[in-house]
Structures are given as C-alpha cells and as structure tokens.
Amino acid sequence: MAGSTTIERNRLWARLNTAVAAQETPFSSPLVVVDLDAFDANAKDLVRRAAGKPVRVASKSVRVPDLLRRVLARDGFEGVLAFTLREALWLEEQGVSDDLVVAYPTVDRGALATLVASPRAAAHVTLMVDDVAQLDVVDSVRSSTAVPVRIAIDVDAGLRIGSQHVGPKRSPLYDASGVLELARTITSRPGFRLVGVMTYEGQVAGLQDVVPTARARSMIVRGLKTASVAQLARRRREVADVLAEITELEFWNAGGSGSVESSGGDPVVTEIAAGSGLLVPTLFDHYRSFAPRPAAFYGLPVTRRPSPDVATVHGGGLVASGPAGPDRLPTPWAPAGLQVTTLEGAGEVQTPLVGHTAALLQIGDLVWFRHAKAGELMEHTNAAHLLAGDALVGTATTYRGHGLAF
Structure with a gap:
C-alpha cells in the first residue's frame, strides 16, 4: 500500500505537523485533515x-x-x-x-x-x-x-x-x-x-x-x-x-x-x-486490485505521560461500525511505531499509546490517526482542514458542521 512504510509515515507526521504549526488559529480536537494531493x-x-x-x-x-x-x-x-x-x-x-x-x-x-x-x-x-x-x-x-x-x-x-x-x-x-x-x-x-x-x-x-x-x-x-x-x-x-x-x-x-x-x-x-477509495480508511489497505493513498487523518494531542514508555492522547475512540473487532479500531498512523493498548483500546476521552515511538513523544505533540471507515470520521468534526503540498489551504464544512445529521 502506498504511504505505508515507516519512512513515509514519519515524513507524513512532519508534513502534517509543519502545516498545522504554520496556522495561528487554535484547532479543536480531533483535528481532521484531508490530503488533497x-x-x-x-x-x-x-x-x-x-x-x-x-x-x-x-x-x-x-x-x-x-x-x-x-x-x-x-x-x-x-x-x-x-x-x-x-x-x-x-x-x-x-x-x-x-x-x-x-x-x-x-x-x-x-x-x-x-x-x-x-x-x-x-x-x-x-x-x-x-x-x-x-x-x-x-x-x-x-x-x-x-x-x-x-x-x-x-x-x-x-x-x-x-x-x-x-x-x-x-x-x-x-x-x-x-x-x-x-x-x-x-x-x-x-x-x-x-x-x-x-x-x-x-x-x-x-x-x-x-x-x-x-x-x-x-x-x-x-x-x-x-x-x-x-x-x-x-x-x-x-x-x-x-x-x-x-x-x-x-x-x-x-x-x-x-x-x-x-x-x-x-x-x-x-x-x-x-x-x-477517495479517502482510504484502514479497511481498504489490503486489496489486490489497487494500491490507494491514505487521504484522511485526525490529529490528537499528547496530554500526559503516565510512564516513560506510554504517551496518552486526548480522545481517540472513533470506532467504526460493523462487526466489533480490532479492525474497527482507529490506527495511530504517524509517527510510525505506535499501538493502542489491549486494556483500554481507543477511549472516548483518552487513548494510551505504546510502542517504541511512545517514549519520544512530548506533551503537546500531535499523533495522527486513521479511521477504519471513510465517511464516519466526518461525523466527529464540523470541518475538515485541507492540505495541499506542505500547507493547509482551507477548510471544508462537514454535514455535521452544517447542522445536519442524516
């Protein structure tokens, strides 16, 4: 799958963080970004x-x-x-x-x-x-x-x-x-x-x-x-x-x-x-017929460090519909090397993350996740921020942002 190697995911982390840092307006959580490229x-x-x-x-x-x-x-x-x-x-x-x-x-x-x-x-x-x-x-x-x-x-x-x-x-x-x-x-x-x-x-x-x-x-x-x-x-x-x-x-x-x-x-x-196939959630990562590029991400800030090898982000429990199972959980994507814990999984108000990268994260850092399904992510935000190249170029209002619940 395109964009799935450790190097590519870490480059994405830097790209997203750089684009967000250049904006003066505070962002809400989750911070949803669609990569227009x-x-x-x-x-x-x-x-x-x-x-x-x-x-x-x-x-x-x-x-x-x-x-x-x-x-x-x-x-x-x-x-x-x-x-x-x-x-x-x-x-x-x-x-x-x-x-x-x-x-x-x-x-x-x-x-x-x-x-x-x-x-x-x-x-x-x-x-x-x-x-x-x-x-x-x-x-x-x-x-x-x-x-x-x-x-x-x-x-x-x-x-x-x-x-x-x-x-x-x-x-x-x-x-x-x-x-x-x-x-x-x-x-x-x-x-x-x-x-x-x-x-x-x-x-x-x-x-x-x-x-x-x-x-x-x-x-x-x-x-x-x-x-x-x-x-x-x-x-x-x-x-x-x-x-x-x-x-x-x-x-x-x-x-x-x-x-x-x-x-x-x-x-x-x-x-x-x-x-x-436009936004590419994780449930579409492994198809023989095509190799898509992940295009939708949501960023969550690290808010505490309960131990040297655990980083906890705020929120995160955006679980997909369908038969309950690990494949319906969101995936911490960038930086690479992070996993949710088996005890807490992705929580409504906090999500502890482990893995070799967790020790490197500091309070305030953003961790970028991918949802297991495409459109369901947009039910959790009023607007998707649009990324083109290395910069955020605008926002697009979701159904929820329009006050709609279909």
Whole structure:
C-alpha cells in the first residue's frame, strides 16, 4: 500500500505537523485533515480503474459537500449515490448534483412528502425499492400522481452456494422472475418510473483480500470473489434480459471501491459506485486490485505521560461500525511505531499509546490517526482542514458542521 512504510509515515507526521504549526488559529480536537494531493490521486485512479464507465460517488463515504463538488467536477465522475433521502434532497437543493440515487429504501414520510411536492427534486432524485410496500409508503403521502417518482430496483448481489448466502443482507430479490414481477408492478402503477437497477456485491467490493496477517483467510476471500463475479455476471444478464422486455433502463449501478474493475467489466453494468477509495480508511489497505493513498487523518494531542514508555492522547475512540473487532479500531498512523493498548483500546476521552515511538513523544505533540471507515470520521468534526503540498489551504464544512445529521 502506498504511504505505508515507516519512512513515509514519519515524513507524513512532519508534513502534517509543519502545516498545522504554520496556522495561528487554535484547532479543536480531533483535528481532521484531508490530503488533497492523495484525494485527487485516488480520484484519478478510480476513473482509470473504471475504464470508461462513469463513477457515481458514494456520499456516505465522504460526507463533506465541498469534497463531493471537487470530485464531481472531475471527468469520469457523474452523480451521487446518497444514503438517505433527506441527504439527497439537501444535496439537490444546494446544487451539489442533479443526479442523485438513494442507495437504500426509505419510509421517511416527511422526506417523501417533500420529494413528491417538488417536480424539480423528483426529476433529480431516484428512490431505491425492493418491495411493493415501499411504493405504498410513497403513495400514502401524496394526493396526486402528477409528479412521477423515479425508481430503481435493488437486486441481491450475494453469492449463493447451496443454501448458503455470502454477501450483504439487502434485497429479497434474487431470481429474474421476482425482479420482473416487481418491475411490472412499478411500470403499471401511476406516478412511478422505473429507471434503474442496483446490484451491490459487497462481498467483492468490501473485503480485503491480501491481508499480510491473514494469508489463509485472504486466499479464501479471493476464491469467493472469483466465484461471486462469475455467478453475478450470469444473474445480471438474466435480469437484464427480462427487464428489457418491458422497459428501457437509464442506468445499472454496481460495485464499490474494491471492485471497480470486475464490476465495470460486466457489460450489463453502466456505472460504478465508489467513495471509500477517495479517502482510504484502514479497511481498504489490503486489496489486490489497487494500491490507494491514505487521504484522511485526525490529529490528537499528547496530554500526559503516565510512564516513560506510554504517551496518552486526548480522545481517540472513533470506532467504526460493523462487526466489533480490532479492525474497527482507529490506527495511530504517524509517527510510525505506535499501538493502542489491549486494556483500554481507543477511549472516548483518552487513548494510551505504546510502542517504541511512545517514549519520544512530548506533551503537546500531535499523533495522527486513521479511521477504519471513510465517511464516519466526518461525523466527529464540523470541518475538515485541507492540505495541499506542505500547507493547509482551507477548510471544508462537514454535514455535521452544517447542522445536519442524516
């Protein structure tokens, strides 16, 4: 992985500290910094990997409107994959994008009422469904079907081996017949337009497959990925064939940062979703398919030295969602050579650090961490400070900084 050697991490430590020291304004903790050089390099690489198919940026993995604007201004990126309808409506209102697909079904009646009352928003936002009941919720908030609602169908993209299912537990729709039945309902129901399909193969896009400390497991993961790609290509073709009999789709969304090549290589797929590959959290460090550059960091000050070989920083407990385990903990990254302790881990108000570097840290020094996930870091700060070269060049307000909690 780029930027992972001890020398590179220590150079990053010096670079970040120098940039922060040059600023006169006091910083809050955690001090979140996005390295624009790495961010832009990762964006360029995602476009390269997509090989001509547009990349729809997954906002859940960014959560900073100015960074969304930055990446959408690049050739190769088109539209936003939002994680809630309220978020999509806000991004549309702010002019961040006029092409927003909500990745998850919604039963938020207030947000749905806003959508159906606005012809402009309804023309720019696509809802995700996998059940007729979700259409019923839309109809429950409107008195007229004059404003059509754009709909995409979420089709399960997991791998099935006998009775076993490997992959995210998302849509109940698996076979082409079930998808066709729902599609016919949508196309015949007043006030709805079927415009797209989504197949998110999380077992391919979201699993590291060359983890140095888990070689046997990585080999199994690579085998599952190969089987998933082959099985899903066949199922996508079957679904596409039956849908072509009743409608012409605008898009077929698939993949994620970890599966850009395999998803884009399927001729059925018209666009790739990606977001984590821009900021690169630690859960995306070990992929065979790409070598990203970490772009998001947060700095915490050393506030005490309980012993000569321990340095304690203020705060730090920014633990990622998902199955609880060591891989969900933040990683002390720069300087290199630090670890959290097994007894305290990453704490809400303090995090003791050990390792050969700990003895060299002084009170007031900054230790820079990486989060295990991308966008979740931005829920802990009002603004991300932007680093270009060796200097901080501005700030970008997060959703939280805008007073939003999606």
